[in-house]
Amino acid sequence: MVDKKVAVYSTPTCPWCKRTKEYLTQKGIAYIEYDVAADKARAREMIEKSKQMGVPVTIIDDQVVVGFNQQQLDKLLS
Amino acid sequence: MxxxxxxxxxxxxxxxxxxxxxxxxxxxxxxxxxxxxxxxxxxxxxxxxxxxxxxxxxxxxxxxxxxxxxxxxxxxxxxxxxxxxxxxxxxxxxxxxxxxxxxxxxxxxxxPRRLNIPGETEFAGKGVTYCAICDGPIFSGQKVAIVGGGNSALEATLDMVKIAEHVNLISLTPLTGDAILIEKLEEAKNLSLFTEYQSEKIEGRDFVNGIVIKDLKTGQSKRLEVTGVFIEIGxxxxxxxxxxxxxxxxxxxxxxxxxxxxxxxxxxxxxxxxxxxxxxxxxxxxxxxxxxxxxxxxxxxx
Incomplete structure (x- = not known):
């Protein structure tokens, strides 16, 4: 598998975030997790990069996926 | 086939x-x-x-x-x-x-039901959210509006008063959620209640910065400064x-x-x-x- 840098911006209470993280784990993808509820700087970074305020946001290299979008994740990870 | x-x-x-x-x-x-x-x-x-x-x-x-x-x-x-x-x-x-x-x-x-008011689609994900449980924590320390009067609106309100600077609860009708939730609202000090108010317009530039609401009893409109609008109307x-x-x-x-x-x-x-x-x-x-x-x-x- 190609080495891609994957980051998930999420909140602890968000079911879709959990689903995104479980999906990545299931696919054997390593990712960095940022809790945007606790980390305001990362929250700002997420909003700047995704131009919106909803979680989860997954950033794969420099590509942004908003929400749990299985098809888009698959495409960017392949 | x-x-x-x-x-x-x-x-x-x-x-x-x-x-x-x-x-x-x-x-x-x-x-x-x-x-x-x-x-x-x-x-x-x-x-x-x-x-x-x-x-x-x-x-x-x-x-x-x-x-x-x-x-x-x-x-x-x-x-x-x-x-x-x-x-x-x-x-x-x-x-x-x-x-x-x-x-x-x-x-x-x-x-989730939509409000169908100006600004709602434009600012979806830019302050307007339909998943309070997901996006709520992003708005900690900020002023927000929650639209709705049923249980999901009341639950979102009770969650948000703990972390937001101020919460405005806007309901078209008197609150319809469970009495036990309505009672809990009374303990919140950073909550303003706008019942029998219609949400008219969500405003902002790149992101939400306010919501315009109308008092159905007087017909007067006013603007609330908020960065988040949580729509919980069924x-x-x-x-x-x-x-x-x-x-x-x-x-x-x-x-x-x-x-x-x-x-x-x-x-x-x-x-x-x-x-x-x-x-x-x-x-x-x-x-x-x-x-x-x-x-x-x-x-x-x-």
């Missing part, structure tokens, strides 16, 4: 998939996602077999079970129209794909795709009988998109199973 198309991947559609596969039907599951509303549910405490399970985890278990069977799945595409054709039905999707089957089970569930059935095919009830639900049959022979429906009383995961799963067994019987009679 498939024997069966199952349109919708929540508990009803997933249960129907398992029953259809066990009847050896050649089946296709088409859905925008797997899990539907359950993905937005943090805790489930009333699904048989689990005293407590998180929504996404329950869906993973459903999905794992479905994937044991040879069911074709098209996830991430939305059926925009379902039409009757010779010998069955044709589904047309947003992506322009067309699929045909002899019978259909329609299980598309419900989605759910609407995802029944647009069958509008031309079958008559809907006044709430847009698909009327069914005890056998999950609609008025159109060969078209079955199950779960929250139907007029079944009680929208529950366990009910939707049961209805999906019933619809699949009935669809199988129908196919045998053809």
């Amino acid at each position: 498939y024997d069966l198309m199952i349109i919708g991947g929540g508990p009803a559609g997933l249960a129907a998939s398992i029953y259809a596969a066990r009847k050896r039907l050649k089946a296709l599951l088409i859905s925008t996602d797997i899990g539907g509303q359950v993905n937005r549910t943090m805790g489930v405490e009333n699904y048989l077999g689990y005293q407590f399970i998180e929504g996404p985890e329950l869906i993973d278990k459903f999905q794992a079970q479905v994937s044991q069977y040879p069911i074709d799945q098209k996830v991430g595409d939305k059926v925009s129209q379902l039409a009757k054709i010779e010998g069955g039905f044709e589904a047309i999707t947003d992506a322009g794909n067309k699929y045909q089957s002899r019978v259909v089970i329609f299980t598309t569930g419900k989605s 759910l609407v059935p995802n029944s647009e795709a069958v509008k031309g095919l079958v008559e809907l009830n006044q709430w847009g639900e698909i009327p069914i009988n005890g056998a999950c049959e609609t008025k159109v022979p060969g078209l079955y429906a199950a779960g929250d998109v139907t007029d079944v009383p009680e929208k529950q995961i366990v009910v939707a799963a049961g209805e999906g199973a019933k619809a699949a067994l009935q669809a199988h019987r129908y196919l045998q009679r053809l």
Whole structure:
């Protein structure tokens, strides 16, 4: 598998975030997790990069996926 | 042509998939996602077999079970129209794909209701959210508005008063949620209550910076400075795709009988998109199973 840098911006209470993280784990993808509820700087970074305020946001290299979008994740990870 | 198309991947559609596969039907599951509303549910405490399970985890278990069977799945595409054709039905999707089957089970569930006011679509995800439990924490320390008067609006309010600087609760009617939740609101010091106020407009530049509301008693409008607008005004059935095919009830639900049959022979429906009383995961799963067994019987009679 190609080495891609994957980051998930999420909140602890968000079911879709959990689903995104479980999906990545299931696919054997390593990712960095940022809790945007606790980390305001990362929250700002997420909003700047995704131009919106909803979680989860997954950033794969420099590509942004908003929400749990299985098809888009698959495409960017392949 | 498939024997069966199952349109919708929540508990009803997933249960129907398992029953259809066990009847050896050649089946296709088409859905925008797997899990539907359950993905937005943090805790489930009333699904048989689990005293407590998180929504996404329950869906993973459903999905794992479905994937044991040879069911074709098209996830991430939305059926925009379902039409009757010779010998069955044709589904047309947003992506322009067309699929045909002899019978259909329609299980598309419900989605959050929209306010339909200026600024709502423009600022969706830019301060406007329909998932308070997901996006709420982003707005900690900020001023927010919550629109709605039912239990989900009250629960969102009770969560947000703990972390937001100030919360405005805006309801078109007097609050309709449970008394126990309304009582809890009284303890909050950073809450302003606007009952019998209409939300008129969401304003902002790149992101939301305010909401305009109108006092229905005086007719006066005012603007509240907020960075977040949480819309919690209930759910609407995802029944647009069958509008031309079958008559809907006044709430847009698909009327069914005890056998999950609609008025159109060969078209079955199950779960929250139907007029079944009680929208529950366990009910939707049961209805999906019933619809699949009935669809199988129908196919045998053809």
